[in-house]
Amino acid sequence: MKILRRALAGTVLLAALTAVAPPGANAAAAPDTTIDVDVRAGLATVPDTALGVNHAIWDSELGSTAVSGLLEDAGVQMVRYPGGSYADIYHWKDHTAPGGYVAPGTDFDTFMAGARRTGAQPMIIANYGTGTAQEAADWVRYANVTKDYGVEYWTIGNENYGNGHYGSAWEADNHADKSPKEYASHVVAYAEAMKAVDPDIKIGAVLTMPGNWPDGIVAAGDQGTWNQEVLSRAGDAIDFVDVHWYPGGGNAAEALTKSEQIVDAVQVLRDQLDKYAGRDVGISLTETNVGVGPNTQPAALFLADVYSALLENGVFTVHWWNVHNGIGTVSTVAGQTDYGDFGLLSSGGCTPDNSVCEPPMNTPFAPYHALSLMGDFARTGDQLVQTGSDNPLVTAHASRRANGDLAVLVINKDPDNAHTVALDYHGFTPAGGAPSVSTFTNGADGVRTGASGTATEQTVPAYSLTLVTVRSGRTGGALPQAPGAPVAGTITDRTATISWPAVAGAGKYEVYRQHNGVSELLGETTGTSFTARNLEPGRRYTVNVLARTNAGALSPSSPPLTFTTGSPADASCTVRLADTSDWGNGFVGSIDVTNNAAGPVSGWTLAFTWPTTWQTVSNGWGATWTQTGTKVRVTSDATLAAGGTTNVGFVGAYSGPNVLPGVFTLNGTVCTTA
Template sequence: MTVRRLRWAAWPVAAVLALAVPAPGAVAAGAPPEATVTVNARAGLAAVPDTGIGVNHAVWDSQLGTDTVADLYHAAGVRTMRYPGGSYGDIYHWKDNTAPGGYVAPGTDFDTFMGGVRRAGAQPIVIANYGTGTPQEAADWVRYANVTKGYGVKYWEIGNELYGNGHYGANWEADNHADKGPAAYAAGVVAYADAMKAADPSVKIGAVLTTPGNWPDGIVGTGDTGTWNQTVLSIAGPHVDFVILHWYPTGATAAEALTKPEQVDDMIYLARDEITRYAGRPLGIALTETNTPVGMDTQPGALFAAETYSSLLENGVFTVDWWDTHNGGTAVSTVAGQTDYGDSGLLSSATCLADGACEPALNTPFAPYYGLRMLSTFARPGDQFVRAGADDPLIDAHAVRRPDGNLAVLLVNKDPAAERAVTLGYAGYTPAAGSQVYTFTNGATSISAAAAGSAFSQTLPPYSLTTLVLHPAAAAARPPAPGQPTATTTDRTATISWPASPAPVAKYEVYRQNGAVSEEWGETASTTLTVGNLVPGTRYTVNVLARDAAGNVSWASPPSTLTTGAPVSSSCTVRLTDQNDWASGFVGGIHVVSAATTGDWTLTFTWPTARQHMTSGWNGTWSQEGATVTVTSSASLASGADVGFVADYGGPNILPTAFTLNGTLCSLG
């Protein structure tokens, strides 16, 4: 049976952020366009988890748990499988394998699912029924899975997209509770977590959040005191172990859809900021559903999958789960010369559409399947992502360093018509000249491999994924890397501390990531460094490296992201509030106080992203140039003045935290 999911999509297009790396050389007549890729092994990102590459599996799918599907997923390196299938999670009852109001295929019970999971070499993530279930039903499931059967199911979500239960208007998620607000859901999560951990204290419980920049993020519902995320994290944060995000970016064209992964850094930064502010403790982040809006079965889907998974995993998300395994076609179109069925499944359902077009044979992999397979070739559990970037907006680059000293580079050519001649440069790593090359091209039905090519130059086919596996030119003696740093900040300084390297070292070096380039902030023999002259209200990502007495340098530590703020005291005080938000724009109110300022005054701030834009304002004269917004007024500031604006945003909406009044940096009130 074909099951289609309702999606709420009302978000504007995001701007593309280009990486700042050297410009390519001149192009000879008839030669492919040139691009330069920089791989920086000093700029460490997150480690690749053993749960990273995930998929969804659903009880309406008669192929659930079959050997054919399990073997395909094993070959693709799938490490996590989610059950019982999106919104079905809130109508599914595991004891009798039923979902009132929905279709359940024969032979899709929990034990059958677990058989497929084990054959694939994966682990499960399970949705406990919040919408029409009870904490006791969920606790019984935990006890059956882990005590009776010994399956060791670690990750459990409490419900699916419960913000879609009608509380904010749109209503696709089953929820029988009289109170459908975020406070009621959060209290329910606490009850579920308590009952499930009583059955098995080792389980990890996840709560559903809205994804920053996506509906209904930022909206305060009727009768609520805060947004969904603020409320859920404040109440349930102390009781859960991770949070759940879903991400279905919009896009009218493949080109537009393929720009959307650039939002991931800001999206995860905002999610972590909310976790810190409202939960008060670290929580893992799982993105358990995603898919592309264009080219679900063709090459754009493969490129989107590889790019999105890489971007999320290098930001420390512990699992990314494609929606889904089988779903059925919706509409036939031609994308980049290939037939696309509008089927969000990784594998063909062999369905025929109303116009007579039929999908390929059952379980034939669509292009995104090979995107995941390429990803598992590129990034393996235990590898560490390092920063990579390109000077061409149609080329994306990611890289990992491996424990054996090898380096792997994933190159994505998003140009559907032209190949790219790419020159590769390396910082903190010297590769041998040759490389193992894996390529997936438009329309291909497999990934090709060749022990050929250069570590320093490659020609990328149009619309392709290419992975290079490189060996070091010479074996390097490296001291162990330091632990992840932490930081405390003021408006212009940061004090960075880190755990000592487990082996003797001569000194530590602290680097700031600036695109694909590292800037050394300083070095010290201790495990603390204070840096100054930073820009207020700015985000920085730093790594620490250790160097021993012989001059050997370690790999980079895990990254730490810090944000400078505003001064503790100043002659002026500013308070910005998001007064009304509709998930693609908001009304901002600014209260300014300064007893020392008389006459005309000018207040200035800078948007943190290129996706934000002021559209109108009041109680002053407003303007925006680039990312900088200015308002001028002559209103008295002795007891405070209020000005306001309307702004649009596309993607995560990071609010500014640095304001200057007549050139003076203000404190925040």
């Protein structure tokens, strides 16, 4: 977060939350929404670092027992220090931040005492902008040798791409060279110095989130983007990468659609790790917040949706900005007063003219209650599983407990209407009786818990979060162990071979493809490898493997494997797409089309489909360009000679991760993609 709203002061008032039964409701209407929950489609397992928040040295409440108690109650597992951009001006030895405000009682030892009371692991940001590798190494020595704090996670700097290299400058950086190349060289030096003190720590480098500025931009003098340069030069020295994500949105409804970008954004980031670093490392997302209604219901819905989606995709920790932040622009959102405060807890302050004041210090705002509900939903060791909804205003996430029970988190983004939801389970049989239901509604002062509805039908209030915990109705003996992580072997345009470790007692294995909440069985085998056939070229697939005993018992799901099929190796045409110039929300694309056939092609149509709904062709040249939905057609009356190549170009626009198409057809024939 770039702007410090104000320093915090005042007395502490701890808001008590009492779990009560949900208010009574009329008889449920017939279901208007169906949510599929498929335990065969396993996603990531919830780590012990999943739920995080930011602490800042300008927050006088950082070390208070009231705050650590509230964070503990919410299930917070990781806390980040010393706070956003302040990290690049903060010097831990004398607890100063030249040019910024440092509140009393916010030094490192006070922070660590609060983290321990919370039961949370710390993530420390080493000062890159105005610090040195030696200063960071001394901090590691003090933390883990002198004090024996056992701090494992350390990132090098905050938003260091915001140092002016790309035009905008909010992050302090005293280095004469502000390029990603220079940052990468210092990451290597910091890692060497810090790990010389404690080789067990984990070092993180700062990257940009795909789809967020300055993603895609190559600055003057650079050989690639920030992510490309940092990963190719420092990839061997790091253990994880750290990104921030503020997706914005012109209104609450738009802001609440942004979670749809997460699958693609994380996958693009993993592809960059593989391509430029040559290995897969952990991903942390240590700052996020909603663009509209930051302390009212939109923020609560956004937090639950985004934390869940990021964890499903293997991000090992997600952090809200911020614990406290201060009053901003006051407005009314969905009938509630929004103070424009990006904190989880009230700062207790007033507008400059004292016309509006926040509730007393530490009063929880709506996103705090959503975080508390997340603490009940995403428990360490749970396996998140895929869901699907036929209503874009009602989304869901689900987690499978170690004992086989299932928790389903339903998010109603409709500000005006309740919806009756039919819950359809796949690979899971619910027990009889009413499930446990926890609900957080618009304007409520806490989460209400009781028993309502059934395991297969729930009415969810307008603008609400509803957590339905369903007991497993399965009977019989123990299930076989879940197969270990499958790995990809040979992948072509139409086939993919995968393999996995054997499971004791398995009679056979079933391979499922994830597909909108209801998995598709690709096939089964008695061995530990399988070749999926009849796949589509240039398409991303996610699969799981389950073991089944001869008695019919089906194991939990393996971890997911995601792969992308290629293009034909010897097609009659070849297409090469290049992003020749990018400015963060648009780019110039250049396409070479080569005729590999023995004869000429008289008149041709090149076709491709954008992988996402937020990508468009603004204009094109060299042929006639049209776009319908996500499908693009490029037509020409010209003749393309045998062995000849023609070039066409376009200006593309995007408002999320720019996933380039991987498959093209020429007059209906799938081309080789170069």
